[in-house]
Amino acid sequence: MRADLAVIGLGHLGLPLAQAATAAHLDTIGYDPDPHTVAELTAGRPPGGCAGGGAAQQEPGAGPPSAAGLRRMLAGGFRATTDPAVLGRVRTAVICAPTPLAADRSLDLTAVGDAARTLAGHLRPHTTVLLESTVYPGTTEEFLRPILEAGSGLRAGRDFHLAYSPSRVDPGNRAFGYANTPKVIGGLTPACTEAAAACYGRFADKVVRARGPREAEAVKVLESNYRHVNIALVNEMAIFCHDIGVDLWDVVRCAETKPFGFQAFRPGPGVGGPGVAVDPGHLGYPGRTLGYPLRMVELAQEVNGRMPRYVTQRCATLLNEHGKSARGARVLLLGVSYKPDVADQTSAPAREIGSRLQELGAQLSFHDPYVARWRVHGRPVPRAESPYEAAADADLTVLLQQHRTYDLQGLAAKAQLLLDTRGASPAGTAHRL
Incomplete structure (x- = not known):
């Protein structure tokens, strides 16, 4: 019997997805190559860096599960494994591998490639494959697809469905989790989009269909950079206002009363987290680069840095x-x-x-x-x-x-x-x- 869902990569992206799917009564398997991660999860302990002692205060779906949330997942049928053979017995597989910044500030797609090669060796016809990792527009088609096709002998869009869905996990957010945050999906073909929508529609209240995987990938670029650029603006304002003796916090308080054309951001000591600024002008993977940076993103990174x-x-x-x-x-x-x-x-x-x-x-x-x-x-x-x-x-x-x-x-x-x-x-x- 085939399981409903396999989540590949049980980190800050994969665990919240697995939690939401399990809560919606999908038969969910988690695959991770790290034996320590799998052992901790199987014992009901969140792996280091995914949740803390106070994370038990989070609402379900607001981020990586607490120990109590993980115990509920296990009781609901979730199981974690290091055995890649399980990937051949699922209807949908979602790659949630990390894409950290490399030395040249490009996204390191090594883990995505490793996950794809592992999945390809067990991929079966009619499976739906999704990517949720932060990537550059074009990655699903130009990087992921060839790996899956070469390793499986199957053709995307004909033998299996392929799509991209940007992760919108916001750890610690008590108001928005997987269920009430719209899920954007862009498939290689209309049939790919609908297959992915059918899966996500079981635990997300609203599914938004993009024209294709590139558009869905660009959604993540826009959303990440929107925050970084606006944080950079208010960080510059913080320095400026301090130098001229103006209370920036009062300025923001007043400005956010404007009912149109303004969204309040607040300064801080810097930016962090997995949701890094994404600049497609940097080298994304061998042979692909625009040759120029997104200037606003580059400036924002400089200010925030x-x-x-x-x-x-x-x-x-x-x-x-x-x-x-x-x-x-x-x-x-x-x-x-x-x-x-x-x-x-x-x-x-x-x-x-x-x-x-x-x-x-x-x-x-x-x-x-x-x-x-x-x-x-x-x-x-x-x-x-x-x-x-x-x-x-x-x-x-x-x-x-x-x-x-x-x-x-x-x-x-x-x-x-x-x-x-x-x-x-x-x-x-x-x-x-």
């Missing part, structure tokens, strides 16, 4: 203004994950800020309710048991992430000196970015 340096400068300036040197100063960093209420530290700016503060001679400590251990330059940073007591002892406390568990008014009252990079503390109680 220098925010950790700016935060470090603000720290040194604040200490100096209060008669203290950065050298020897006790600095407490609060929140080292890339976004609120998750454990994931992927590309989080905290590590660069910590590194720069150490180079200035600061004595670092940190607190994060979702992160038990944290290292900078390969060396462990002491973890404070109580953020409030640690803030009282520190010469400077820096709020890098506004986890819901933080009582910011209480922190502001305890801290000797507080730099709030998220504008989350009550007005007048802290120095803001």
Whole structure:
């Protein structure tokens, strides 16, 4: 008997998909080549980097499952395996392999290629194959399709269905999960699109059909870059407003009352997470490049990339203004994950800020309710048991992430000196970015 769905890659993309499908009573199998990941999942423990102790507060579908959510998945029939033979016994297979940034800031498609070759060796006629990884427009047709066809002897669009669907997972989001977030799908042929829509329609309230896989892939590029460009704009405004003595947070508060033509973004110490800016002008895979960058994306990356340096400068300036040197100063960093209420530290700016503060001679400590251990330059940073007591002892406390568990008014009252990079503390109680 064939299973409904195989999720290939059980990381930050694959686990939420498997959770949503299992909750909708699809017979779901998870495949991952890493035995440790599979062993942890089978034991009911989320793998490291996918969820934290506080992730149990998440609503189902808001991100990688908590331990309790994983136990519900297992009780619902989900099973994880390292045996690729299971891929030959499924109706739909979804590749959720990671695509990290390479040294030249291109997307590294190695894991996607490995997943495709594994699937190709077991691919059967009439199977629907989808890709959810962040990729460049053209990847499904020009990179994935040849691997699948060469390894299986089958032809996409004739013998099996092939489509792309951009992942819209937002870990920690309590309002939107898989069910109530529209799912975009672009198939190689109209029949491919409909086959993919039939699967996703079983656990997503709304399916949006793109004209093809390239259009669906470009949706991910637009959505990722939209955020990065707007974050860069407000980060530049933060520096500008600080230099001229204007309260940016009040500016944003007022601007967001405009009912048209404006969406509020807020500055921060930098950007992070798996949802990187995507520039198709960089080399995507051998033999494919536009030869020119997306200029707005390039500028946004430059602006956002220098925010950790700016935060470090603000720290040194604040200490100096209060008669203290950065050298020897006790600095407490609060929140080292890339976004609120998750454990994931992927590309989080905290590590660069910590590194720069150490180079200035600061004595670092940190607190994060979702992160038990944290290292900078390969060396462990002491973890404070109580953020409030640690803030009282520190010469400077820096709020890098506004986890819901933080009582910011209480922190502001305890801290000797507080730099709030998220504008989350009550007005007048802290120095803001």
